[in-house]
Amino acid sequence: MSSEIKSTRRQFLAGAIGMTALGGLSFSGTAHAEAQARENHPHIDPDALLTKEHVTDVLVIGGGMAGFFAAVKASDQGAKVILTAKGRLGASGQTPWARDIFAYYPTPEEMPLKDWIKAINTASHRTSNPKFTRQLANHSLARVNDLKKWGFFDSALYSKCFHHQLKKRKVEICERIMITHLIKERGRVIGAGGFTLDDGTIHFFSAKTVVLATGAGAFKPAGMPVCDLTSDGAMMAWRIGARITGKEWNDTTTGLLNAPAATWQRWRKDLARKPQVCGTDVEVTGELGLNYEVWKEGAILPGLPDADKEHKVKHFPRGPAVHPATGRDPAETKPNQKPKVHHAVLSPPFFAQGPPSGGAGAGLAPHNSEGLAPVDLNGQSTISGLYAAGDALGSCVTGAMELQQGASLSAAAVQGAIAGTAAARVALRRKSRFAIPPDQKITISEEILAPLKRGRGFSPRWVTQTLQGIVIPNFILYIKKERMLEAALAYVEELRDNHQPLLIARNIHELRLAHETGNMILNAEMKLRASILRRESRCTHYRVDYPRINEQDWDCWINIFQTDDGTMGLEIQPFNEGPAT
Amino acid sequence: MAIKKISGCIGCSECVLSCPMDVLRIGDNGKAEICWPEECQICHLCRMYCPVDAITIDPEKSIPVIISWG
Amino acid sequence: MSQTPPVFTTSGFFLRAIAVFAGFPVLFMLIKGVFSGRNAYLEIFSLITVTAWCLVPGQFYWFPRNRFLSLHLRGCMLSKYHIVTGTLLVLLLCSHPFLLVVPKLFEYGISPREAFFTMISTPTAGVLSGIISWLLLATLGITAWFRNVLPLKYKAWRRMHGILAFLVLIFGLHHVFVLGRHITPFITVIFTLFALAAAVMMLRRWFDLIPHAKPVRLLPPPAVRLLPPPENIDRLEKQEHRPEKEEVENEL
Numbered sequence: 085m086s087s088e089i090k091s092t093r094r095q096f097l098a099g100a101i102g103m104t105a106l107g108g109l110s111f112s113g114t115a116h117a118e119a120q121a122r123e124n125h126p127h128i129d130p131d132a133l134l135t136k137e138h139v140t141d142v143l144v145i146g147g148g149m150a151g152f153f154a155a156v157k158a159s160d161q162g163a164k165v166i167l168t169a170k171g172r173l174g175a176s177g178q179t180p181w182a183r184d185i186f187a188y189y190p191t192p193e194e195m196p197l198k199d200w201i202k203a204i205n206t207a208s209h210r211t212s213n214p215k216f217t218r219q220l221a222n223h224s225l226a227r228v229n230d231l232k233k234w235g236f237f238d239s240a241l242y243s244k245c246f247h248h249q250l251k252k253r254k255v256e257i258c259e260r261i262m263i264t265h266l267i268k269e270r271g272r273v274i275g276a277g278g279f280t281l282d283d284g285t286i287h288f289f290s291a292k293t294v295v296l297a298t299g300a301g302a303f304k305p306a307g308m309p310v311c312d313l314t315s316d317g318a319m320m321a322w323r324i325g326a327r328i329t330g331k332e333w334n335d336t337t338t339g340l341l342n343a344p345a346a347t348w349q350r351w352r353k354d355l356a357r358k359p360q361v362c363g364t365d366v367e368v369t370g371e372l373g374l375n376y377e378v379w380k381e382g383a384i385l386p387g388l389p390d391a392d393k394e395h396k397v398k399h400f401p402r403g404p405a406v407h408p409a410t411g412r413d414p415a416e417t418k419p420n421q422k423p424k425v426h427h428a429v430l431s432p433p434f435f436a437q438g439p440p441s442g443g444a445g446a447g448l449a450p451h452n453s454e455g456l457a458p459v460d461l462n463g464q465s466t467i468s469g470l471y472a473a474g475d476a477l478g479s480c481v482t483g484a485m486e487l488q489q490g491a492s493l494s495a496a497a498v499q500g501a502i503a504g505t506a507a508a509r510v511a512l513r514r515k516s517r518f519a520i521p522p523d524q525k526i527t528i529s530e531e532i533l534a535p536l537k538r539g540r541g542f543s544p545r546w547v548t549q550t551l552q553g554i555v556i557p558n559f560i561l562y563i564k565k566e567r568m569l570e571a572a573l574a575y576v577e578e579l580r581d582n583h584q585p586l587l588i589a590r591n592i593h594e595l596r597l598a599h600e601t602g603n604m605i606l607n608a609e610m611k612l613r614a615s616i617l618r619r620e621s622r623c624t625h626y627r628v629d630y631p632r633i634n635e636q637d638w639d640c641w642i643n644i645f646q647t648d649d650g651t652m653g654l655e656i657q658p659f660n661e662g663p664a665t
Numbered sequence: 666m667a668i669k670k671i672s673g674c675i676g677c678s679e680c681v682l683s684c685p686m687d688v689l690r691i692g693d694n695g696k697a698e699i700c701w702p703e704e705c706q707i708c709h710l711c712r713m714y715c716p717v718d719a720i721t722i723d724p725e726k727s728i729p730v731i732i733s734w735g
Numbered sequence: 736m737s738q739t740p741p742v743f744t745t746s747g748f749f750l751r752a753i754a755v756f757a758g759f760p761v762l763f764m765l766i767k768g769v770f771s772g773r774n775a776y777l778e779i780f781s782l783i784t785v786t787a788w789c790l791v792p793g794q795f796y797w798f799p800r801n802r803f804l805s806l807h808l809r810g811c812m813l814s815k816y817h818i819v820t821g822t823l824l825v826l827l828l829c830s831h832p833f834l835l836v837v838p839k840l841f842e843y844g845i846s847p848r849e850a851f852f853t854m855i856s857t858p859t860a861g862v863l864s865g866i867i868s869w870l871l872l873a874t875l876g877i878t879a880w881f882r883n884v885l886p887l888k889y890k891a892w893r894r895m896h897g898i899l900a901f902l903v904l905i906f907g908l909h910h911v912f913v914l915g916r917h918i919t920p921f922i923t924v925i926f927t928l929f930a931l932a933a934a935v936m937m938l939r940r941w942f943d944l945i946p947h948a949k950p951v952r953l954l955p956p957p958a959v960r961l962l963p964p965p966e967n968i969d970r971l972e973k974q975e976h977r978p979e980k981e982e983v984e985n986e987l
């Protein structure tokens with residue numbers, strides 16, 4: 085990258101950050117014009133890229149916990165399975181960072197199942213879906229035992245364990261492929277298309293059923309290791325007609341002010357240890373995090389707690405955490421008691437926990453609260469043959485907030501296994517296979533390669549940072565009011581209409597960034613629209629203009645779908661009309 | 666500045682595979698190269714997978730960050 | 736220049752030699768900034784390995800019957816240095832691939848065994864030359880320790896020892912140049928010079944080019960010197976004029 089371009093971006097960034105601080109007063113106009121004038125000189129010849137085709141029964145997209153279990157269980161059903169992931173199996177998405185996995189032990193020491201489900205439903209102001217909560221409890225121990233058998237708990241790095249199990253089952257693993265398109269034919273999903281990050285080869289997967297386990301998505305925030313997740317799965321599913329739920333909820337994790345992007349330093353305590361099992365422990369940790377206090381007080385006050393010690397609002401009763409599965413003594417497995425980590429000499433130097441910064445997970449929703457709207461407990465989406473699992477499924481296991489330690493990793497395992505099994509059964513039952521029509525292939529290839537072929541336009545990094553400047557500020561993302569949301573929406577629509585179509589890429593790395601940027605813009609629009617619609621405050625959604633919970637009108641989830649003219653439609657799904665068994 | 670330095674690399678490509686952000690590539694000399702440090706999310710996954718601890722990572726990002734408040 | 740013979744206290748000589756062989760590159764390593772964010776163990780590990788490697792060329796100078804040095808040091812002292820440092824070097828350098836993966840014990844990431852296996856199964860030139868020099872070095876160490884049990888005449892053994900050492904130097908240098916963490920162009924030049932000098936030294940000895948008698952004193956005497964007690968002067972002189980029969984025989 086030439087220094088000229090760099091300085092352009094820096095100048096703009098100064099503007100973007102100033103804007104964040106000043107409350108969105110101005111936009112850096114000059115940088116805008118400069119960026120627009122940028123010519124694209126690709127380092128590779130897009131026309132020389134190859135195309136490869138794969139045929140399978142079940143296609144699993146995503147290499148996290150959900151994708152892994154989907155592939156394992158689908159292949160155990162006897163189906164031919166291909167797993168693809170944007171990164172490495174077990175080393176991409178959020179799975180590499182999760183260290184606590186929940187298991188429900190039906191022992192007298194644990195909270196009774198009914199009470200636990202009730203506690204979660206109450207604590208989450210009924211945003212949880214009790215059927216999925218129950219499903220998690222019923223299956224979690226079996227999944228944890230599977231993982232124990234496979235040596236998952238022996239290392240903090242999961243790739244080897246996952247690879248070993250899939251290779252044993254002869255699952256074809258296609259890593260470093262970014263899927264950009266789901267392909268639908270006659271109301272049914274028939275495959276997917278994407279490109280490899282290494283050489284840009286375009287891959288088409290023809291499948292009878294597809295399990296989407298692409299995880300959640302965020303705005304490439306500083307402070308959480310989730311920057312590879314840009315809601316790709318939900319966005320491509322939306323484009324072919326699936327319903328997306330839960331976009332108004334927010335993850336409220338904070339970072340470290342003296343180095344906001346230092347995710348490893350922030351999560352060091354967790355990242356440097358092996359995974360462990362934890363039992364029932366319903367706990368409400370600050371619903372809005374520190375965002376509300378900061379907004380109210382107007383600044384970070386010296387008295388505010390460290391990033392690590394967020395407010396604990398309520399504590400539900402729980403039994404002692406006894407874990408028959410691990411066979412360890414209760415004190416050792418107590419969920420909140422982290423094992424000793426060796427870091428004094430043997431890990432790179434780090435700084436003390438300092439004052440917090442906001443928006444470490446900007447764009448993320450509480451786990452399992454956003455994603456494809458399920459129509460049944462198998463994770464079947466509104467499109468035939470398309471299943472979702474884990475963070476990609478809006479199952480609302482613990483509702484619009486995180487209430488149970490380890491539940492999201494466990495839910496990914498449980499839902500992955502169930503979706504994989506269901507997808508394999510359907511695939512094996514289906515005799516016919518729809519081939520991907522040649523003209524669709526051409527269109528998709530064109531769409532994938534467009535940023536490489538564009539002669540001039542905007543760099544994905546610039547557009548991403550502009551988007552971040554618009555949606556990440558506290559007064560847009562967390563402390564919402566209608567006027568401000570509308571204003572941000574106008575900016576986002578501008579990006580969507582006049583910038584996304586002009587994204588350029590000079591190499592495959594930037595091609596990936598371009599597609600991710602497109603997904604983030606769409607995701608931002610969804611988040612803003614859903615936030616505008618929900619005229620109340622509940623859980624992690626806070627509206628200054630509607631600061632009370634409104635149980636009468638808003639005991640419902642918001643689903644987003646594509647209308648016939650391609651625009652965004654929103655619908656309301658009452659809590660008591662959740663997916664039935 | 667995010668991922669900072671690679672020294673003593675033996676060229677096993679573990680880090681290239683395990684970087685979720687596609688920051689690294691194997692260069693012409695057969696060693697891992699930091700190609701796009703702008704994208705580095707300072708997650709230390711590459712360092713943890715590197716068999717010879719060749720990678721040094723800085724807590725600061727190489728481009729300015731945008732946060733909700735601070 | 737005066738006629739007074741130089742006095743090298745044995746430890747002083749040793750320290751100076753170490754300063755030349757080890758101190759110099761280590762100094763540059765420090766200036767370049769090794770201590771830059773890696774954990775303390777790895778920094779110390781690096782320092783030890785680099786120091787050990789820097790002392791390798793020294794071994795070629797400290798071989799027991801180096802005429803030039805035995806002027807100032809008694810042969811048995813020299814051979815003691817050679818054996819002590821040599822043993823240390825072989826141990827350190829042979830264990831460095833294992834020491835390198837020790838931090839993996841403390842992180843719950845990949846296990847030391849996995850790391851080691853990944854390492855040695857990476858088919859790149861630097862790793863290969865590393866493995867080759869490891870094998871050579873191990874052979875060197877073993878054949879030196881068990882010289883007495885080997886069915887080899889002293890002369891043949893010594894030639895083998897020299898050849899092995901020379902090969903270690905060549906493959907080791909390749910390994911160091913390709914994989915060394917602290918390699919800079921300057922250090923490359925220094926190492927190359929050390930190695931060349933060592934090679935010349937050895938070849939000269941093989942072809943009997945080192946003058947047998949009347950070696951020239953290269954170093955000026957110190958300003959002040961402690962007078963050794965009379966019997967010591969005696970011995971020094973005796974040693975200087977004594978024709979070392981055994982040595983001449985053994986010269987190749």
Ligand SMILES: Cc1cc2nc3c(=O)[nH]c(=O)nc-3n(C[C@H](O)[C@H](O)[C@H](O)COP(=O)(O)OP(=O)(O)OC[C@H]3O[C@@H](n4cnc5c(N)ncnc54)[C@H](O)[C@@H]3O)c2cc1C
Pocket residue numbers: 145146147148149150151168169170171172173174176177178179180181182183184185186261262263264278297298299300308309310312313314316317351451473474475476489490491492493494496
């Ligand atoms: C720092 C941190 C700590 C956490 N700690 C815990 C914890 O202690 N306990 C707990 O229960 N949960 C925890 N979580 C949450 C937990 O990690 C996730 O809920 C869970 O791992 C989700 O798994 P998943 O398989 O659904 O998605 P992910 O693990 O996010 O996997 C998504 C996969 O999809 C792939 N993908 C994405 N887009 C594409 C695309 N376009 N094409 C192809 N592939 C794509 C990615 O490469 C990745 O492999 C934590 C999360 C974070 C960030």
Ligand code: SF4
Pocket residue numbers: 668683684685686687688689704705706707708709710711712722
């Ligand atoms: S720290 Fe994380 S994002 Fe940065 S290069 Fe390493 S693996 Fe990639």
Ligand code: SF4
Pocket residue numbers: 671673674675676677678679680681696697711714715716717718719720
């Ligand atoms: S993992 Fe380490 S040794 Fe392997 S290629 Fe990457 S930096 Fe080099």
